[in-house]
Amino acid sequence: MLGELFASWMKVLTQPNVETFEAEKQVANASKLLVALLLAGLVTGLTTIPIGREPVSTLLSIGTTMLTVVADFVVIALILFVIVKIVGGTGSFLTHCYLLSLPAAPLIVIASLFGRDGLAAVILDPLAPLGLGRVIPILLGIYGVFLLLLALQAAHGLRASHAVNVVLIALAIWAVLDVAAMFVAGADNILTKTVRFMSANSEQLLEQAISHVWLVIFSMLIAIVLGVVAGILITLPPRRPRPSHLLLLLPLALFVFVYLGATGTFGQPLMHSLKAIIPRAQGVGLTGAALTVLFYLLFTFGERAADPVLYAAGIMLTFPSIGLFGLLIPLFGIGFINAAVALILYAQLPILRNTYTGIKDVPSAIIEAGRGMGMTEWQIMYKVKLPMTVPVLMAGIRVSMVMIVGIAAIAKLIGVTCLGKYIFDGIGRGSDPMVIAGAIGVSIFALLIDGLLGWAQKRLTPAGLRERSA
Incomplete structure (x- = not known):
């Protein structure tokens, strides 16, 4: 045998x-x-x-x-x-x-x-x-x-x-x-210690998790709007500046007013009022003015600005996160706004690139069919190009979202309430359960948000594209 x-x-x-x-x-x-x-x-x-x-x-x-x-x-x-x-x-x-x-x-x-x-x-x-x-x-x-x-x-x-x-x-x-x-x-091992720690500190852990979620969602919503709009603009043909374009620059006057008012140019009473209404009004005004000018330039240069914009977004992604938080301190100080601006910048490349690529990959025959039906260029963009771009765009959003979930943990170093508190405090105290508890929280959030966005991607994809991919 x-x-x-x-x-x-x-x-x-x-x-x-x-x-x-x-x-x-x-x-x-x-x-x-x-x-x-x-x-x-x-x-x-x-x-x-x-x-x-x-x-x-x-x-x-x-x-x-x-x-x-x-x-x-x-x-x-x-x-x-x-x-x-x-x-x-x-x-x-x-x-x-x-x-x-x-x-x-x-x-x-x-x-x-x-x-x-x-x-x-x-x-x-x-x-x-x-x-x-x-x-x-x-x-x-x-x-x-x-x-x-x-x-x-x-x-x-x-x-x-x-x-x-x-x-x-x-x-x-x-x-x-x-x-x-x-x-x-x-048994007394790292697993049981971590579970006991999470059970004993469940309220504090929940508070940190909620703050972490709010920071990520707030940053991502703004990043999606900015990235998609910029991605659309760099696919359009160039335009000559016209007097009617001054309407597009009206927000510039508002942001310049906020910036100058926050610096005391129009007197101390207005400065104090602005700072009471708008946290970090000086940084907000300067950032808003810069974005207004940037988007107007993208509107006029169109697809000629595609390569420089994508290159700049790629360079931004190479910045060390701690270094970027530090660079933003003079404008936004420490805290939530600093972290949100940094996360918005980090999220741009996948969203920008996927929006641009998705729109450019729409078959020309479909675009010509839309023109033949009497659609304007903006109608073609809204009713033809963007719906067909949804799978690629959502893939970029998923990548950005998962990425900034992890980066947001580092915002603890600039005074933001987030799950990074347990990671960095645990490292400082030599407490493995604290580090693991924070890491588990970040990982679970990343998996949940990726799954939710994956479901949204399937729901938002037009039925014809879903059948073709199947």
Whole structure:
């Protein structure tokens, strides 16, 4: 029996395909399964016992290890089997366990041998002296997951995608059970410490999260408006300046008035009134005036300004975030407005580039059809080009949004209430739970906002484009 078992192991490990497992499926039996698991447990037990232990204690330790290996395998196999049946698997539990044991048992044996110290480990793992001793076990683990997917396909007639889903669900269930066992046993590790910290500081964590969300959403809404408008303008043909364009510059007079008033040019009473109404009125006036002039230049130069604008947006993205926060302090001080302006600048490149690219990629035949129907250029932009640009534009917005969710955490350094407080305070105090709590909050927010924008992208994409992509 051992000879047949070893031959099956070698065949599975050296010929990894579904057909190999289907051939082994015909000879599945309970005795070979039990021998394989006990052998794996025996080798594991022999490689983990310390030298010098009493014989009785040694035998007891080996027996316990063997039972543990068998029990763990059965529990994992049972979880996988239940999930497989839910998704429509057809194999029996015996066949299921036997095919899973074919890659699992030999890989457990190999992994236990790699766990030894001394000359044997050096011979088995030549990368160990280089400090890379875990590389080969990790590669074996990845190979084991691949073989597990093949075994599930052969045992139950599953498609590859269904087998992957089964394994992912099983890993999630195993992780939940493992975490629950940690808390039941009162384990004291980084995971339990982090959960306890988050539970004890839930109110403060929620406050930081709400402030973080507000900063990101406020910044992103403004960034989307600015980026989309600028992206549209740099796709239009150039225009000559006209007297009627003075209407477009009316906001410039307002922003200049705010700036001069905030500097005391029109007297102290007006300066105090403006500063009471508009926080950082001087910076707001200067920024508004600069944006008005910039958008008028884009309106007149049109597509000739595309390359310089995209290049400038790319350069802006290379600025270190802490450095940009510092550069904005003279205009906006420290706090929310400084952080919002920096995030708006960082978000521009993906939105600008995708808006420009999406509009330029609209087929000329469709544009000519719109002109043939009597549409003006602005009607073509609004009713033809922009709807067809939605998938590309939303992709840029998603990239920008996820990016600034992470950058917003750094705004803690300029006095902004955000999830970065836990990250930086944890680093300063040497508290891993604080750092992990902040990082988890930022990651969850990024995943949620990306998923929400992905849903919005599907909903906003015209039905004809959705059918074409499908």
